Amino acid sequence: MRDSTSWEPTSYRTHTIGQVSQNGSSMVGSEVTIAGYAETVRGRGAICFLMLRDGTGRIQAFLKKDNMDEGSFDSIQAASRESTIQVTGVVAQKRPPKVAEGEPVPPPEYEVSVSSGSVLAEAATPLPVGVTDDVQVGLDVRLDNRHLDLRRAHVNAMFQLRSKVLQYGRDHLIKEGFQEINSPKIIAAAAEGGTNLFPMKYFETDAYLSQSPQLYKQLAVLGGLERVFEIGPAFRAEKHDTYRHLNEFISFDIEGAWMDDEDVMGVQERMIHHIWTEVSSNDQGLMDIVNEFRASQGLDPVFVEVPSVPFPRIPYCDAIEIVKEGGGEIEWGDDIESHHCDLIAAKYPGFHFLPRWPMAMKPFYIHHKEEEKGSTGGQLSRGFDLNYGRDEMTSGGAREHRVDVLEQNLRNMGLEPDDFTFYTDGFRYGAPPHAGWGLGVARLLMVLTGAGNVREVVLFPRDRSRVTP
Numbered sequence: 191m192r193d194s195t196s197w198e199p200t201s202y203r204t205h206t207i208g209q210v211s212q213n214g215s216s217m218v219g220s221e222v223t224i225a226g227y228a229e230t231v232r233g234r235g236a237i238c239f240l241m242l243r244d245g246t247g248r249i250q251a252f253l254k255k256d257n258m259d260e261g262s263f264d265s266i267q268a269a270s271r272e273s274t275i276q277v278t279g280v281v282a283q284k285r286p287p288k289v290a291e292g293e294p295v296p297p298p299e300y301e302v303s304v305s306s307g308s309v310l311a312e313a314a315t316p317l318p319v320g321v322t323d324d325v326q327v328g329l330d331v332r333l334d335n336r337h338l339d340l341r342r343a344h345v346n347a348m349f350q351l352r353s354k355v356l357q358y359g360r361d362h363l364i365k366e367g368f369q370e371i372n373s374p375k376i377i378a379a380a381a382e383g384g385t386n387l388f389p390m391k392y393f394e395t396d397a398y399l400s401q402s403p404q405l406y407k408q409l410a411v412l413g414g415l416e417r418v419f420e421i422g423p424a425f426r427a428e429k430h431d432t433y434r435h436l437n438e439f440i441s442f443d444i445e446g447a448w449m450d451d452e453d454v455m456g457v458q459e460r461m462i463h464h465i466w467t468e469v470s471s472n473d474q475g476l477m478d479i480v481n482e483f484r485a486s487q488g489l490d491p492v493f494v495e496v497p498s499v500p501f502p503r504i505p506y507c508d509a510i511e512i513v514k515e516g517g518g519e520i521e522w523g524d525d526i527e528s529h530h531c532d533l534i535a536a537k538y539p540g541f542h543f544l545p546r547w548p549m550a551m552k553p554f555y556i557h558h559k560e561e562e563k564g565s566t567g568g569q570l571s572r573g574f575d576l577n578y579g580r581d582e583m584t585s586g587g588a589r590e591h592r593v594d595v596l597e598q599n600l601r602n603m604g605l606e607p608d609d610f611t612f613y614t615d616g617f618r619y620g621a622p623p624h625a626g627w628g629l630g631v632a633r634l635l636m637v638l639t640g641a642g643n644v645r646e647v648v649l650f651p652r653d654r655s656r657v658t659p
């Protein structure tokens with residue numbers, strides 16, 4: 191439940207339920223108006239116990255027919271679960287439960303003794319997804335009814351954690367001198383290769399949905415913004431159907447001038463270290479809610495273990511050797527697939543960087559690492575990934591800042607430099623060496639919360655078979 195200590199009253203309530211239930215002792219005798227979802231409505235005849243829940247807490251409202259308008263009493267008593275209800279009444283301490291001698295006395299609890307109230311919106315029955323009861327429904331049904339799924343405590347906690355992760359990440363980058371930008375999502379040229387673009391009609395011309403802020407974050411840095419970050423949507427028309435791919439995802443990107451791959455790996459590990467440190471000191475309550483649910487499903491709890499920095503760096507060439515030693519089939523120049531990652535993660539169980547990929551496997555904007563060649567003589571690059579377990583969290587690298595080499599890279603990758611003049615022109619008038627990365631927010635959340643599927647931590651996921659809700 192959210193901390194609402196500083197929330198102001200609104201037209202619908204004088205207090206949040208959290209404010210009343212947490213400050214009950216100082217509020218006994220005060221009149222409050224609260225509003226929330228009806229978790230349970232119990233009692234018959236002239237007495238009714240209503241358990242009300244808002245986003246900040248739960249509290250019992252006690253209704254007596256004699257104390258209020260009869261029609262309002264009847265409609266609240268007849269209300270279905272999850273209907274929204276507003277009540278006004280006086281805060282009172284609940285009668286303490288009887289405890290056996292020697293047993294600890296539980297802390298006092300509070301309730302609202304209602305004098306007026308009304309049903310704001312009746313919930314239809316039956317609920318397609320149970321909110322407080324443990325009814326097993328599949329992920330698809332939950333996503334079809336995400337509006338209700340979100341009312342479940344652990345789902346709500348996951349999205350609060352998501353917001354915290356973004357907040358702590360932002361805070362950290364701002365502290366390191368990065369400023370937030372927004373790049374266009376309607377674009378004319380592909381940053382990450384032309385095959386997985388969503389085309390769209392833009393008046394009389396063809397355009398696409400952006401796969402990555404890549405080219406624009408670089409232009410912002412070339413323009414002198416020095417250190418930038420963006421948290422925004424990226425669209426990929428990939429036909430993947432996996433637990434970790436979506437067709438729209440939130441990419442957390444940075445780009446910094448006068449930095450190389452090693453420098454931005456440093457930014458990344460410090461940012462993740464900061465996020466984990468903050469969550470472990472501020473948000474254990476949310477993790478407990480997630481773990482309570484995990485326990486009910488027979489799953490192991492997840493712990494927020496702050497990773498030590500620096501994270502291990504396993505250059506691509508060494509990673510290939512580790513995979514081979516572990517019995518995996520792989521050759522220099524091959525992509526490192528999930529089953530290969532398992533073998534690397536067996537040796538490096540936490541976050542680990544895989545730097546210096548072969549240039550041929552990296553996009554045109556990545557910088558060569560001239561002085562190094564792989565075992566087969568292939569050109570290495572200043573591109574890296576950050577992995578955890580079997581999943582890639584981040585790609586990044588030092589960027590090519592020399593326009594002639596950049597244009598050659600484009601040609602080498604079968605792209606036409608003339609299609610990229612909006613980008614390459616940015617390098618013609620003096621370009622600082624620069625570097626950056628793009629982090630998949632949902633993938634990082636999977637690590638933190640133990641979610642087995644990115645869809646768990648994406649509000650309204652977009653995949654091959656889902657464009658609604």
Ligand code: AMO
Nearest residue numbers: 402404435436439583584585586626627628629630
């Ligand atoms: P890349 O294409 O590797 O790099 O994407 C960066 C990170 O974004 C996440 N990601 C995805 N998450 C969910 N669904 C997808 N379909 C998906 N595709 C990618 C991953 C990945 O590591 N421009 C570069 C970044 C850079 O160099 O700065 C880029 O976009 O976590």
